[in-house]
Amino acid sequence: xxxxxxxxxxxxxxxxxxxxxxxxxxxxxxxxxxxxxxxxxxxxxxxxxxxxxxxxxxxxxxxxxxxxxxxxxxxxxxxxxxxxxxxxxxxxxxxxxxxxxxxxxxxx
Amino acid sequence: xxxxxxxxxxxxxxxxxxxxxxxxxxxxxxxxxxxxxxxxxxxxxxxxxxxxxxxxxxxxxxxxxxxxxxxxxxxxxxxxxxxxxxxxxxxxxxxxxxxxxxxxxxxxxxxxxx
Numbered sequence: 001x002x003x004x005x006x007x008x009x010x011x012x013x014x015x016x017x018x019x020x021x022x023x024x025x026x027x028x029x030x031x032x033x034x035x036x037x038x039x040x041x042x043x044x045x046x047x048x049x050x051x052x053x054x055x056x057x058x059x060x061x062x063x064x065x066x067x068x069x070x071x072x073x074x075x076x077x078x079x080x081x082x083x084x085x086x087x088x089x090x091x092x093x094x095x096x097x098x099x100x101x102x103x104x105x106x107x108x
Numbered sequence: 109x110x111x112x113x114x115x116x117x118x119x120x121x122x123x124x125x126x127x128x129x130x131x132x133x134x135x136x137x138x139x140x141x142x143x144x145x146x147x148x149x150x151x152x153x154x155x156x157x158x159x160x161x162x163x164x165x166x167x168x169x170x171x172x173x174x175x176x177x178x179x180x181x182x183x184x185x186x187x188x189x190x191x192x193x194x195x196x197x198x199x200x201x202x203x204x205x206x207x208x209x210x211x212x213x214x215x216x217x218x219x220x221x222x
Contacts (some may be wrong), residue, residue, distance in 0.1 A: 033211060041198055041216055048210040086150065096140050096211050098151045
């Protein structure tokens with residue numbers, strides 16, 4: 001099946017800083033999603049982005065399908081951005097395979 | 109977008125017992141899935157719940173331990189049988205309308221086995 005790798009595994013930021021999270025995948029995909037898992041365990045959809053670029057407020061994401069990677073940008077980070085960010089991908093009729101996540105801590 | 113609810117939200121159980129988790133989706137969906145997230149780990153797929161037939165299990169998961177039902181397009185249950193402390197995890201229900209569509213997750217069931 002498809003392999004998903006995320007980097008960095010951990011990230012510590014000061015409030016207001018910007019960051020870029022990366023997701024590499026091993027095969028062509030028809031589904032790529034970014035999630036945020038908050039400290040209470042809730043998994044929140046951020047982006048459905050098998051290709052192209054999307055923006056939602058301070059967050060944006062870009063997937064370059066031909067080069068098999070996706071990037072999640074967080075600008076002007078806030079303490080509420082803390083948590084684990086997961087990238088997940090699938091191809092064909094398979095279900096999502098998750099990466100190991102990036103744990104983000106934003107300090108005041 | 110699909111809204112998914114799960115019951116119970118959390119439970120503490122004794123070893124050797126079983127727990128059934130319910131998942132309800134607010135719209136008819138083609139695909140339903142069950143995931144497990146062990147403490148500090150990523151999500152791992154347990155099985156795909158198939159309507160009216162046996163679930164499709166991933167390697168390392170078996171029907172005797174994790175029986176799954178899906179009687180219709182909006183409802184599924186996962187039972188964790190003969191529990192041990194190693195089954196302490198968050199169990200998440202997920203759905204997707206069609207292949208290549210956005211996949212949604214329920215709030216999870218946080219299970220602790222003593």
